[in-house]
Structures are given as C-alpha cells and as structure tokens.
Amino acid sequence: MKKLIAGLLIGTILSAFVLTVTGYIDLRNATAQARSSIIELGSLIAGEDIVNDVLRTEERYLTIPIGGTDAMVAADQLYKSGPGYVRSITCYSDATATAGTIALRDNTAAGAGNILWSFDVLAVAYNTPFTVDLQTPFSVGLYLDFTTTADVKCMVRWR
Numbered sequence: 001m002k003k004l005i006a007g008l009l010i011g012t013i014l015s016a017f018v019l020t021v022t023g024y025i026d027l028r029n030a031t032a033q034a035r036s037s038i039i040e041l042g043s044l045i046a047g048e049d050i051v052n053d054v055l056r057t058e059e060r061y062l063t064i065p066i067g068g069t070d071a072m073v074a075a076d077q078l079y080k081s082g083p084g085y086v087r088s089i090t091c092y093s094d095a096t097a098t099a100g101t102i103a104l105r106d107n108t109a110a111g112a113g114n115i116l117w118s119f120d121v122l123a124v125a126y127n128t129p130f131t132v133d134l135q136t137p138f139s140v141g142l143y144l145d146f147t148t149t150a151d152v153k154c155m156v157r158w159r
Contacts, residue, residue: 061087061157074150076110079142079158086116086136087157089144092129099123100148104134104156108141121148 047056063071065079089104100121107113116136142158 059087061159063155063157065156071155072153073144073155074146074153076146077144078108079144079156081108081141083137083139084142085159086134086138086142087159088131088133088135089117089154089156090129090131091119091126091152091154093126093152095151096123096125097121097152098149100146102148102152102154103145105143105145106138106140107143109143110145113140113143116142121152126152 048054049056062079065073065077068077086104091102098121101118102121103118104116105113106116116138117132117134119132142156144154144156146152
C-alpha cells in the first residue's frame, strides 16, 4: 500500500510521520523526541488503574458558598452567579423546625427564578439528616432561599 504524507505535521517532524490508508501512523523513521510525544491507548491514562483494569473517576463538588466559611447554611445564601450544576442538598434540624419552605433557585436573588427544588418544612424535628439527589444544571445562578427561621440547616453540593 502506498503511504500518504500527513499534512498537519510541522517542522522537522513533518518528514518523520507517514499516514497509511488504514490510518496507521508509521513511526519507524520518527525521531526519538517525536516518538516520546505520541500518546497511545497502550500508555497509562490519568486515573487508570492497570491492576484492576478500570478507569477511576471521582466527583468533585463544592459545599461552602463563595465567600462563606461554613458548609451548613441556615439562612438565604447565594452560592454562585452564572451557570453550573447542583449535585444534591442535605438538610437537618437539631430542634423542632418552624414551618416554611426551603427552595433552591436558578437565580441570584430570593423569591425569583426557576425553582430547582423545594421542600415544605413542617413543625417537626428533622434530627436525622436527609439528602436529596438533584443532579440538575442551572444557568443564571444558584440561590438557597429560606422562608423558615434559622432552625433548619442545609448543605448544598454544587460546582
């Protein structure tokens, strides 16, 4: 089979690489430096666990609001301006809560924007924390809106 010269390579490496009709890159004439810059599927990829034959990934989310110091929030809080993603919210109370609502909004202010999640707080104690898995994108911003007093605390996982 005839070999075609790959047109996208530059400099001295240009003459070292030859692309065949099947798409195989011929490295026989490539310099050692050019060969070392090629990444193949046989190479170790970031996060790859060769022993167990899997590619490991991990979720990374923020829990502290921008400019804040505590992950557990009990009053209205702007988490982010602009688009992002909310993973989940965890809430609890250490005493009987005051009836009201808690809402995550796609906005940068209280009482406005699309409601991503809403919870009607009853006048009971939420001693066991509960987590709601949201996995929802937002576009304007992420705002936690309380209409109850500061007796219910929430932690939002977002990016």
